[in-house]
Amino acid sequence: MELSHQQLADLYYRLWLIRLFDAAARRLFMENKLRGTTHTYTGQEAVAVGACSVLRPDDYITSTHRGHGHVLAKGGDPRRMMAELLGKATGYCKGKGGSMHIADLDIGVLGANGIVGGGIGIATGAAYSATVRGTDQVAICFFGDGASNQGILMEAGNMAALWRLPIIYLCEENQYAEFSPSRPFMAVEKLEQKAAAFGMPGVTVDGNDLLAVRRVVGEAVARARAGDGPTFVVAQTYRVEGHTVGDPLTYRPPEEAEQWRSPERDPIQRFGRKLVDDFGFTSAELKGLHEQAQQTIDEAIRFAEESPEPEPADLWEDVLA
């Protein structure tokens, strides 16, 4: 599918939106304005933006504890997200969910998830639901290489393949599983080999190449929509920051992340160069989109900080429908 200049600009803008949202989340956390914990998506932005660029607003995604990027890529409102991070009543979850539980059911975001692999069953259920209701909606289930070792993937993947459900299991191989490298915990040589056990095609893509992600996921989505069943996509990328903000990163050499921050590997800079080299963008245009994203984030922070806290009586709201 050909992308217009405006669509390409929007993808670039979204990459920055995610990068800057998480930079802000990190800063706010260090300033003690966030409670609990938060996880940044830095370095993986092209996966979410590339994958969600082929979805319709009524398609579904499930996200992870490292979920800000997926929600923004699907069209989430940065103001309500930031308000949620600050625990405000105007946040997506009225301040009850926080960083790990942002959901926007109106745009098919069935929730970030605090349980590693927690979205796998839900996404598969959304895909099943689409088949029962007779729609052609599809679901993308985002999870990491760490989550690929959770048992529910085996169970849900088997059912998705058996029932030819319209779902893409999108494994982001960011090379780390919580506070350990993921490689020593995988018996298979390549993650896509797991797809064979589920009885579905497995494809590996360079997750830091936005257009490559878009192409591979686009093919998988087309297959799913046509009723041809699920695909297991492995997007190879790198978790540039720690598991959580504040992670001392004692388990990896510091120069490793520096390599992935370099212009050669960084997904935003790679896409920016592509836009200039192949699509006629100017560097001034790119700078403008970057600044626009920064303004959106600044405005989101302002909105969040000015928003009210929930009232004590809200404690009892929404336990049951």
Added chain:
Amino acid sequence: MRELSYRDALNEALHEEMARDPCVCILGEDVGRYGGVLQITRGLYEKYGEKRVRDTPISEAGFVGIAVGAAMTGLRPVAEIMYIDFSTLAMDQIVNQAAKARYMFGGKARVPLVIRTQGGGGRGNAAQHSQSLEMWYVHTPGLIVIQPSTPYDAKGLLKSAIRNDNPVIFIEHKLLYNTTGPVPEEPYLIPIGVADVKREGSDVTIVATSRMALLALEAAEQLAAKGIQAEVIDPRTLKPLDLSCIIQSVQKTGRLVVVNEAPLTGGFTAEVTARVQRQAFDWLDAPIMQVAGADVPLPYNGRLEMAAIPQVRDIVDAALSVCYREA
């Protein structure tokens, strides 16, 4: 009125709700072609086909997770977990996902999910097929927990559970499927969260859940022969609990026995006891008695198993004791 078995009453509820609402679907092991290990889903696959009546692999976490996602996206799934003991395999899906989604997402999510399962012991199924785990779910905010004791309650409550917009843990009892009772031909619903006075009496209140309600009624017969009129209350819904029905009865009788099949420690009887003493302390004429299961895994041997599960005699003895009468 016609008589139906507990099994047939449940089956009829599913037939009626699937006919009424195309969003109702069934998932579970052997629920389709075979009709369910307990035949509760028989006839549904033939009528509604495999999309709405899904035979799943033996994958409790997987199919319950799928049911949660389906519920969040417009369906009303009824998932059957063959034994409540197997619900442990789906704990993340039930406790972390289904129960939390609404609150955690700020009230936007709706999870109209029913998990049907069988609990309880007494049939020699031993430690991993006999448990009474209802309180695990009662302890989880965001879930509704129902345990019907009669065919009439089973049908009316299952229909209400399917129409409810929250995740419901619907626990049947393995020794009740062949019991029979009156069930009207015309459709009816029983509201969730409303207890039922199964027998009126003035001397002692016996609150008993699931199969224990039937044992309490037997106990009440024996007590009547001794001149004690017991009032038997079946909460039917453990959460939300109809405490006011229990309090009203205690205000009349001044004495309370609470019966639950699950192990005593941290259980239902302790919860009811604590709440009643707080709200009706001035009306109590005797300490509240708890009759509950032994704090042991359920043993296989029949003699041992009966010793681990409350019996009619235990309820009679407890009632006599709160009435300060000799056994």
